């Protein structure tokens with residue numbers, strides 16, 4: 365009897381345990397289904413199908429298979445997907461391990477901003493343009509500034525204000541990447557700077573457009589321009605033949621485009637009829653190479669951006685001979701500009717170079733005066749604080765670059781100076797110690813004179 369009672373109690377508790385286990389499993393199953401479904405819906409609702417992780421070394425491969433993922437063609441291209449010209453431009457062998465580069469978090473923030481702009485942003489007309497100059501370093505500025513999370517740039521040159529103006533502003537707007545309200549839309553077309561109608565047309569779009577001009581020694585620029593043309597058309601005449609109407613007479617052919625583009629002041633005067641100088645920012649093409657972070661710092665200030673692009677974003681690539689990005693916008697891989705940037709120039713006789721320096725000198729000086737900044741290396745000497753011709757290029761009182769240390773460390777001072785107006789000045793003593801400071805500097809056939817005592 366007791367045995368029968370015991371076995372029925374066992375059966376009852378086994379049944380109870382079975383029911384408990386089944387109901388527990390059901391609850392868990394229902395919970396999982398509901399939770400999972402809501403998570404999936406959330407993902408689909410906001411982002412569409414998720415993209416595979418792409419900002420790794422294998423990202424390009426994955427992207428190739430990510431046909432219907434959330435990235436638009438432009439983002440795919442910006443990320444270096446196959447077919448992207450910029451991906452093709454990166455010099456093989458110049459790549460360094462991605463892990464070596466800092467700034468991972470910053471880079472993810474950029475990607476987040478890009479995705480958000482793609483999804484929620486609008487196509488807008490650009491509020492900033494890199495308008496020139498050809499061969500000045502415009503591609504470098506564009507590629508460097510576009511790593512900023514608040515900048516979205518068109519990768520190709522649309523040539524709207526010179527060649528495609530008839531297509532209308534809606535066409536132009538349609539080319540632009542989507543941007544959020546807080547982001548700057550940017551494009552670069554270096555030929556705008558020398559296009560007569562460009563300033564008027566751009567001010568017609570918006571008088572507030574910010575303009576960036578990358579300038580470089582006009583002689584080097586002309587040689588670079590010629591080198592590029594020669595690479596496409598090997599049968600063109602020599603540089604000297606094109607540059608001079610009569611070389612022995614020193615008659616330069618200013619109608620040749622490669623020469624004309626470098627007469628910066630002539631083009632600038634046209635821009636200043638439509639824009640205030642404060643709306644224009646001049647990047648030194650030379651310093652862009654020697655100090656990219658410094659130049660990009662000033663570009664960021666000009667665009668009203670937080671200084672995010674700093675030294676840590678660049679490294680000097682010895683093979684390329686130029687600064688390169690540790691993390692470009694499109695990839696986590698370090699990247700240099702392509703082969704057409706930083707070419708070996710054709711050899712030009714030193715005498716030809718000097719003749720052209722002479723030709724450009726008055727244009728350069730007028731240009732320095734107008735923009736309020738001298739691009740020293742263009743004349744092959746440091747001209748800090750010096751005036752040419754006795755009455756131009758007066759050093760400004762606020763010019764902090766003028767200091768005695770720089771002056772005395774210069775080795776090419778002359779004891780006497782004949783200015784362009786024919787006056788001769790002699791060195792004078794300055795300073796409490798009665799130290800004799802040289803006052804003149806000879807550059808080729810010109811004398812540069814200091815008009816004010818050194819500070």
Ligand SMILES: Nc1ncnc2c1ncn2[C@@H]1O[C@H](COP(=O)(O)OS(=O)(=O)O)[C@@H](OP(=O)(O)O)[C@H]1O
Pocket residue numbers: 497498499500501502503504554588589649652653686687688700701704705706707
């Ligand atoms: N970081 C970096 N890497 C490579 N090249 C650099 C860089 N910074 C400036 N530069 C200089 O840019 C020159 C090309 O200028 P652009 O980009 O304005 O040329 S173009 O007008 O768009 O064809 C190019 O001219 P060349 O050296 O004559 O090829 C370079 O000197």
